[in-house]
Amino acid sequence: MTKPDLLAPQPPAETVPPLSRRKFVKAGMAVAGAAYAAALGYPLYRYLATPAEHADALAAVKEVTLAEADKLPRESAMLFKFAGRPALLLHHADDTWTALTAVCTHLGCTVQFDKDRKAIYCACHGGLYDPKTGANISGPPPKPLLNYKAQVLPGKVVVSRA
Amino acid sequence: MPDLKKIGTALYAWVNERLDLEPMLKHARAKTVPVHKHTFWYYWGGISLCLFVVQVVTGILLMIYYRPGPDAYASVREITYEVHFGWLIRSLHAWAANLMVAAIFVHMFSVFFMKAYQKPREFGWWTGLALLGLCMVFGFSGYLLPMDELSFFATKVGLSIPGVIPGAEPVIAALVRAGPEVNEFTVQRFFALHVVVLPLLFIPLLAFHLFLIQKHGNALPPSERLKPEAARKSIPFFPNFALKDLAVWLIVINVLALLAAFFPWQLGPQADLLKPAPIGIHPEWYFMSQFELLKVIGRVLTGVAGELAGIGLFTVGMVLWALIPFYDTETGGGRRARRATYFGLFVLLAMAALTIYGYFDLK
Numbered sequence: 001m002t003k004p005d006l007l008a009p010q011p012p013a014e015t016v017p018p019l020s021r022r023k024f025v026k027a028g029m030a031v032a033g034a035a036y037a038a039a040l041g042y043p044l045y046r047y048l049a050t051p052a053e054h055a056d057a058l059a060a061v062k063e064v065t066l067a068e069a070d071k072l073p074r075e076s077a078m079l080f081k082f083a084g085r086p087a088l089l090l091h092h093a094d095d096t097w098t099a100l101t102a103v104c105t106h107l108g109c110t111v112q113f114d115k116d117r118k119a120i121y122c123a124c125h126g127g128l129y130d131p132k133t134g135a136n137i138s139g140p141p142p143k144p145l146l147n148y149k150a151q152v153l154p155g156k157v158v159v160s161r162a
Numbered sequence: 163m164p165d166l167k168k169i170g171t172a173l174y175a176w177v178n179e180r181l182d183l184e185p186m187l188k189h190a191r192a193k194t195v196p197v198h199k200h201t202f203w204y205y206w207g208g209i210s211l212c213l214f215v216v217q218v219v220t221g222i223l224l225m226i227y228y229r230p231g232p233d234a235y236a237s238v239r240e241i242t243y244e245v246h247f248g249w250l251i252r253s254l255h256a257w258a259a260n261l262m263v264a265a266i267f268v269h270m271f272s273v274f275f276m277k278a279y280q281k282p283r284e285f286g287w288w289t290g291l292a293l294l295g296l297c298m299v300f301g302f303s304g305y306l307l308p309m310d311e312l313s314f315f316a317t318k319v320g321l322s323i324p325g326v327i328p329g330a331e332p333v334i335a336a337l338v339r340a341g342p343e344v345n346e347f348t349v350q351r352f353f354a355l356h357v358v359v360l361p362l363l364f365i366p367l368l369a370f371h372l373f374l375i376q377k378h379g380n381a382l383p384p385s386e387r388l389k390p391e392a393a394r395k396s397i398p399f400f401p402n403f404a405l406k407d408l409a410v411w412l413i414v415i416n417v418l419a420l421l422a423a424f425f426p427w428q429l430g431p432q433a434d435l436l437k438p439a440p441i442g443i444h445p446e447w448y449f450m451s452q453f454e455l456l457k458v459i460g461r462v463l464t465g466v467a468g469e470l471a472g473i474g475l476f477t478v479g480m481v482l483w484a485l486i487p488f489y490d491t492e493t494g495g496g497r498r499a500r501r502a503t504y505f506g507l508f509v510l511l512a513m514a515a516l517t518i519y520g521y522f523d524l525k
Binding site for chain 1: 223226244245246247248250251
């Protein structure tokens with residue numbers, strides 16, 4: 001390849017075609033249309049999203065106190081609400097406790113404690129989780145259940161984010 | 163890049179082969195709108211339609227949070243103060259309702275004075291009147307839904323007026339009010355009326371009304387009819403008039419948005435059976451002339467007799483108004499045409515005067 005000859009006469013610079021009236025009006029209408037769409041779309045989105053935003057605010061909850069939950073018998077479980085979503089408190093046979101989210105990681109059904117199988121079971125698609133760790137052990141769930149910290153005190157159980 | 167135009171043509175051909183769209187398009191292409199010094203009035207039906215669409219959209223949005231029955235007031239309070247832009251949606255709905263009634267009145271009187279009710283357009287006149295009547299019921303039933311002090315008393319008074327007709331009160335109590343006083347059952351059934359029954363009646367009627375304007379086209383005012391055919395001017399509906407229509411709609415929506423944003427609709431204190439009616443309470447402006455008529459007659463003719471006379475007078479007026487196409491049949495003008503015009507002017511002036519007087523007559 002040879003170097004370009006800088007001294008060679010250059011072709012005349014291409015003239016920019018003047019902005020036609022039609023193009024200008026079209027662009028203006030597009031901008032105005034977009035402005036209208038935004039002016040209608042934004043309030044509409046916020047209007048419809050209000051409850052979800054309130055739920056998000058609720059999700060910031062750090063800790064819940066479950067009164068009398070320390071009386072939960074061994075080898076049983078109870079559902080409670082944590083940050084607006086279902087959660088599961090388990091009292092095991094060896095007197096240890098586990099708290100975890102009760103929302104199946106597969107498609108969001110609420111799970112339950114299955115005493116016979118000694119597992120957390122999801123009735124929707126048969127997913128199984130380890131009741132002590134929340135690890136997914138069988139079936140379709142792709143991820144373990146999220147663990148919370150359970151603090152057993154006289155007359156109450158305090159559940160907080162781990 | 164695929165040739166969009168080619169795809170569009172093919173798609174159209176496919177649909178056209180099955181639905182035979184050609185005659186419809188031919189009709190649309192041939193449609194024209196007369197141009198003369200009264201063309202301005204042709205926009206008012208479209209304005210009413212545009213506002214009706216706003217009502218449908220904002221009404222559906224309000225329904226997302228509104229709860230009829232005992233919770234009604236609390237839910238409107240939430241819409242107004244807690245839901246993002248809820249105040250705006252509610253304001254748009256209330257303002258558009260008022261503007262729609264106003265636009266329909268303008269439309270009706272312009273149709274009247276252009277004598278557009280004459281043959282063959284009688285059905286357009288009657289369906290239009292029925293639509294206006296339904297709008298008034300829409301307005302009356304919607305007014306109760308927030309269940310604040312004003313809605314409560316407005317409904318109470320509104321239902322008491324026909325109650326003076328002998329034998330009507332027990333029927334109203336059983337079928338409309340659901341008891342001797344306005345209560346949560348009233349608001350529940352007004353809600354059903356407002357969002358299901360009325361739209362079910364209104365939309366087919368509106369469709370028929372719009373079909374008629376396609377069938378008959380715009381009516382010419384008497385002054386134009388006198389001109390020879392060659393001297394009349396017109397423009398195509400597509401795209402010329404349709405674009406103008408669209409521009410007017412844009413103006414209407416902007417005016418509506420400004421009103422709703424700068425004069426948001428208020429929510430009064432909750433309706434309370436044990437509170438006296440607030441001083442200066444009055445009906446919405448579109449019920450004011452009827453209300454004032456009753457009040458004025460009541461001063462001359464006291465008691466139930468006055469009420470009945472007022473209702474009777476108003477009913478006779480409405481019947482005459484609806485029957486005008488049978489009286490004023492001469493398209494070329496004449497004595498009956500002139501009398502019809504005077505009758506229209508009288509109705510317009512009487513309604514305006516009663517409405518204005520009504521606002522001065524509040525104390």
